Amino acid sequence: MELVFLGLLILLMIVSLSSGFPVAFALPGSAIGAIGLAALCGYLFAGDPGAYFAQDGPVQWLTAGVTNFRSLYWQVERDTLIAIPLFVFMGIMLQRSKVAEDLLVAMAQLFGPVPGGLGISVVFVGALLAATTGILGATVIAMGLISLPAMLRNNYSKPLASGIICASGTLGQIIPPSIVLIILADQLANAADQARTLRTADYKEATGEFTMPAALDITSASAGDMFMGALVPGLILVGLYMLYILITATLKPGAAPPVPYAGKYDRQFVYKIGIALIPPLSLIFAVLGSIVTGIATVNQAGAIGAAGAIVMGGYRLFETNKHRYTPLLITIGSGLIILVLHKSFDLNIKNISSQRDLIGVILAAAAVLAFIGAIVWSGWRTFKINDTLVGVMSDTAKTTSMVFIILIGAAMLTAAFRGFGGEQLVREFLTGLPGGFWTQFIVVMAVIFLLGFFLDFIEIAVVVVPIVAPILLADPAANITAVWLGVMIGLNIQTSFLTPPFGFALFYLRGVAPIKVKTTHIYKGAVAFIGLQLVGLTITGFFPGLVNYMPNRTFLTAETAPPPVNPKLQFCIENRVFSEYANDETSIRNRIARARANDFSVLPDQYRQPLIASFxxxxxxxxxxxxxxxxxxxxxxxxxxxxxxxxxxxxxxxxxxxxxxxxxxxxxxxxxxxxxxxxxxxxxxxxxxxxxxxxxxxxxxxxxxxxxxxxxxxxxxxxxxxxxxxxxxxxxxRRNVDAAYQSLQNTLLVIGQGNDLARVETPLLDLRLHIEPGHIEAAASIENPELAIEKIKSVESQLNELAGIAEIKSKLSKSRRALKGDAPDFTPDFNDAKEFHREAIDLLNLELAWRSRATALLDELNQYDNAIKTNIGLRLQPRLTQSQAKDIAACQSAHRDISLEF
CATH class of the missing domain: 1.10.287 (Helix Hairpins)
Structure with a gap:
């Protein structure tokens, strides 16, 4: 019977959506209706409200709904969704302030004289507009109103002009920063967790082991990873569009004729182009660059974009020339000052230790205040001029509310789908298909493609992805990454939005296109770009490195990059170093022999014997x-x-x-x-x-x-x-190379810290003043042993930062304990404290003596270290070098079949 109610759930959703009922209420309404009917029928006919549920019942479903609601709004781990209103605000502000329109006019004047140049300009501006807005309808409508009349006025082919606008408008689905990528990242993060559970269970069943090795784990996705992964495929699409327009203009000059510029190419022209082009491009690069370089999270990058859009809107709406660009100049100047101060001073208030640090913090605070003042100034302009800020805030609130309500409704629908056994049916259907992962993947992509005719990208992302993504991600034969799957789904959704007769982009353009542009023109123009999108989708599918490389490289070169000993890196690291062994074996052996030939008699046995064994x-x-x-x-x-x-x-x-x-x-x-x-x-x-x-x-x-x-x-x-x-x-x-390099590391560290150890000699000797009788300070310590104890602790803290001095620290610790015991009636023993202190001094002198003689070995050992630290010693390095990180990132970007492990 659960299948009957599963069918009822799907039927209710189809009927409510096709009737024009708001999606935000159609999804949860369908779930509530189907769950309620199933519970009622179970109670009436079987005496059990949960009788017609495949798993769980109405109470468990309600609990799951509450959990989904709380996880969406209260879990810190899902704070990526905060970026949505920020990016929406940025896009709408740039549109309402006509910054995007200025950009299109400038690009048309710049590229117009080239055959197809106006169309290329539209693609370029469409890509930038898509990157700022990320909302399909807004982009297509804006481009239709701004650029379609210009292209028709310059005798562009109606189908070509329509296709360019539709295709450019859909770039917002894949070019970062994109809302669809943020939502996909959020959904795929949860899907990756579920897939990890499925794969772990599969591994346990196949091997009998309870713990799956980290190397077999699933690579999840964050919004930043999705942005970086989608960047290259998005640029490939832009390149394909421009190439197609250029070829069409060459083969059919009448379809996309050049548009001569009526004015002069003088200084004024360069100024107009620069002021229209440089600020929005700088904003896009600042937003994406801050994510790619690891300077900012996605949320912080969204805040950068929103603030930048306010500043640009402020000078664009302000028509008076006097002080028009002053807020922009203040923002740029204060930002540069903050960057310079960040490089020159430690701006952490907690770390102020000198007058110089205080001056740096004060200057930075002044620059921050100037930066905030410029943004407030620009915001006041957008608020007073045409109520632009109010309209932008209103549209942002509407769009954001729609997104979040749909997320909640989709979570309820997905829980109902699982409650009736739909997820199990989908899993059994997909895993039962012949051909393995690729058959499953093609079927899923075909379903998403068809759903794109009827549903917006948000509904597809939050309804379909949570159901199918865990199944695809868990497959060890393909071993795909969540980023690659998300980008492929994003490209697929984008393609479906262009497909006649139901493509959303076609409907949006039809609503704003003039009467002389027929619907058939729009359909005909879209077909060629659908083919180009399928080409881009195929390229991305066959070359996963186009998606995976940038996230991997950014991760491996970031400050938080894992050390080379990380288990997930071993396969690629060993591929690299084994190749290096094969090419440089002779030189490495010679370097080992040269290092072995040194006289290590000055080293104590505890260092000499392990070092010789390491060779x-x-x-x-x-x-x-x-x-x-x-x-x-x-x-x-x-x-x-x-x-x-x-x-x-x-x-x-x-x-x-x-x-x-x-x-x-x-x-x-x-x-x-x-x-x-x-x-x-x-x-x-x-x-x-x-x-x-x-x-x-x-x-x-x-x-x-x-x-x-x-x-x-x-x-x-x-x-x-x-x-x-x-x-x-x-x-x-791995054990061998770790042991071979560990001894060298220890020896170099101990010898290299000789000067640091020498600096502790004076404080250690000065402890006599507080411990040995006959000194004024010692008399005070006898009256109050805590004074001597604090002095010993101070020396101990300095020694704690040094290696190879455990015996010295032990003697000092005994000296301190001789002055303070745990018993209430304990009497400090200054004689024992003095004796332990003298022993510590003797040990320090011995340590300094051999380390001083051993410094003659440093040059040779450092040369040996430089020769083997990129191969034998690579696993024990704190991080990969830039060159190594690039190679490992390229290696990890390919999907490797690990099915034989399961």
């Missing part, structure tokens, strides 16, 4: 690498034979699991009805039906178990043996 370990690296290569080659060769059998067995295992889940659900429902409901004719018939289903499922389970391949156990054991050998070989290699 043997370094030499052994090449043999271990050769062994890894041999066992990896054996595993790869056997994997070719084993993979088809493994794929068949995985499919069979999923089938068995599906049958088992259905059997458990049927038994659970049978137990619940028989326990809670009174025996009536209706309940008896339902119990009989469930018992029949249980029997059939049991027989189906037995039949499926009979078709397990006879050679599966032997083949699986062979693969596990080879895989274990390869893992052990890599583990031995």
């Amino acid at each position: 043997d370990l370094a030499e052994n690296t090449f043999d271990l690498v050769a062994h890894v290569n041999v066992v990896a080659a054996e595993l790869a060769a056997y994997s070719i034979e084993f993979k088809p059998l493994h794929a068949d067995m995985r499919e069979l295992r999923h089938q068995l699991k599906s049958i088992h889940n259905l059997l458990q659900a049927a038994q659970k429902k049978h137990d619940r009805i028989s326990r809670n409901a009174a025996t009536t004719r209706a309940t008896r018939a339902q119990l009989d039906s469930l018992e029949t289903s249980i029997f059939n499922l049991q027989q189906e389970l037995k039949a499926a178990e009979q078709i397990i391949p006879s050679n599966w156990e032997e083949a699986s054991a062979t693969y596990k043996q080879l895989a274990t050998a390869e893992k052990n070989a890599r583990r031995a290699y």
Whole structure:
């Protein structure tokens, strides 16, 4: 019966949407109606409100709804959604203040004389406008009102002009910063968590291990990752559009003729172009650049965009020349001053330790006040002139409210869909398709493409993505990233918005186009750009590095980048260093031999013996690498034979699991009805039906178990043996290189801190004044031992920052404890304190003596360190170099099949 109510849920949603009922209320209304009817029918006919639910019941559904509501508005982890009103505000402000219109006019004057130049200008401005707004309807309408009359006035082909505007308007779906990317990132973050749970369960079932290795984990997505991942595909689309217009103008000059500029190319022309082009471009680059470079989060970048839009709107609306650009100049000047001060001073108020630091903070505070004053000044202008600020705020509130209400409604709808077993049906359908991941992916993309005819991008992102994304992300054969999936979905949604006869962009343009532009012109013009979008979608699908590289590179070069020892980086790191070993083995061996030839007799045994042993370990690296290569080659060769059998067995295992889940659900429902409901004719018939289903499922389970391949156990054991050998070989290699480099690191650190240790000598010697009798300070300490204890603690804190002096610190600690005990009647023992202190001084002198002699080794050891820290010692470096990060990012950008691990 749950399938009946699942169908009712979908029917209610289709009817409400097709009737023009607001989406924000159609989604939750459909869910509430279907849930209410199911609960009522269950109560009336089965005596149990949850009888007609596949999983959970109405109470659990209501609880899930409350949880979804709280997670949307109160969870700090989902604060990415705060960026939505900021970016919406930025786009609407630029439109209402006519900054976008000035940009289009300037670009048309600049590129107009080129064949197709006006159309290229429209694509360029459309991309920028899309990047600021991110709302499809607003962009298409604005471009239709601004640029379509200009193109028609200059004899552009009506289909071509219409297609350019529609295609340019849809760029807002994929070019960052985009609202659709923010929403997709939010939904995909949750989907990645669910997929991680599915993959972990799959790994546990396949291997029997409870913990899945970090290297097999799913790569999630943030809004910043989505922005960076979508940047290159968006630019590819822009390039394809411009190339198509240029080719069309060349082959058919009458379709896109050049538009000569009537004025002069003089200083005034350059000024007009610059003032129209540079500020909005600077704003876009500031917003995206701050995200890409890691300077700002997505929310902070949105605030930068909103503030910049206010400043630009302020000078554009203010017609008087006097002081027109003063707020802009103040903003730029104060911003530059803040950057300079940030580089020159420590601006953290807590760290003020000198007059210079105080001056830096005061200057920065003055610059910040000037910056805020300029924004307030610009905001006052937009408020007073044509009530622009009020209109922008009103439109921003409407758009943001619509987005968030739809998010809540979609969460309710998704919970209802799961409650009726829809998610399980979708999973079984997709996983049952032949062809694996790519068949599933193509089916999902086709469904999203068709839904784009009827639903806006927000509904698709919040209704469809939470259902299908966990299934696609969990597949270890494709092992895709959430960023790549999100960008592909964004490109797909964008394509569907252009497709006749239901494409939203076509409807928006039809509403503002003049009568002489027929609907057939709009449809005809859109077809070519649909083809270009499909080309862009195909390119992105076949080359995932176009999406994954920028997020990976930014992550690996950021201040918070993981160290090279991170398990998820090992596959790519070892690919890189193994290649370096193969190319530079001779030079590395020579460098090891040269380092070994030094006289290390000045070093204490605790450093000399591990260091000498580390040279043997370094030499052994090449043999271990050769062994890894041999066992990896054996595993790869056997994997070719084993993979088809493994794929068949995985499919069979999923089938068995599906049958088992259905059997458990049927038994659970049978137990619940028989326990809670009174025996009536209706309940008896339902119990009989469930018992029949249980029997059939049991027989189906037995039949499926009979078709397990006879050679599966032997083949699986062979693969596990080879895989274990390869893992052990890599583990031995990693332990070896870590040990080989760790001893060198320790020795260099201890010798290099000789001067720092020497600076502690005087404070350590001065402790005698507080401990040994005969000194004035010692007399005070005898009266109040806390004085001496504090002095010892001060020296201990200095020693804590140094390595290799555990014995010295131990003696000082004993000296301090001799002056303070835990017992209430404890008497300070200054004689013991003095003795321990003298022992600490003796140890310090010995330490300083050998470290001073060992400084002669530093040059040679540093040369050795420079030779091996990018290969043997790479895992123990604090972070990757820029060159290494680029290589590792490129390696990780490809999707690697890890299905044999499951």
